[in-house]
Amino acid sequence: MTMATTTESVRVLTGMYAAEAEYLAAGGPGKASFDLLAPFFAPDVELHQADALPYGGMWRGHEGMRQFFLRMGGVWESFDMTEQKFLATGETAVVLTQVRARARATGRVLEFPILQAITVKDGRITEVRPFYWDTRAVADACTAPAPAD
Structure with missing residues (x-):
């Protein structure tokens, strides 16, 4: 295993985010292929999402990432x-992303930052740890109100 250089880490991340934008523009899960994203992730990649999110939990490997994108695509329009x-x-990167998203369940539009700690080894992303400013606001925006009795 070789250590990633800073230039390599930025190259991998730039490529992955461009592929993710292409994936989402093509309609995301169910319409676009995860194959656009797979080359940027190690086969044993780990994604740690906050448990309070509708797509929270640990997602492992390419199949886990495929399932994560399906779940996330079901949450966000x-x-x-x-x-x-x-x-x-080197192999450690931090990405600050400003997001504008619309929730499927409520139609609410939310703008929020995500800070991601990402590890790149051997030219692929091996670990992603996103940190949301306010997981409650994200979860609330994505949850349809309970029907009145």
Whole structure:
């Protein structure tokens, strides 16, 4: 295993986010193929999402990532990354993303930042840990109100 350089980490992340934008523009899960994203993720990648989110939990490997994108696509009608900043040192990268998204269940539009700690090894992403500013606001926007009795 070789250590990623800062340049390689930024190259991998830039490529992955471009592929993700293409994936989402093509209609996301069910309409676009995860094959657009798979080359950027190690076969044993781990994604750690906050448990409070509708797509929370640990997602492992390519199949886990495929399932994550299906779940996330079921939650969000649109999920636009409007601005991104990258900071990478070797195999460790931090990405600050501003998001504008519309929830399927409520139609609510939410704007929020996500800070992701990402590890890149051997030219692929091996771990992703997203941190949301307010998981409750995200979960609330994605939850339809209970029917009145």
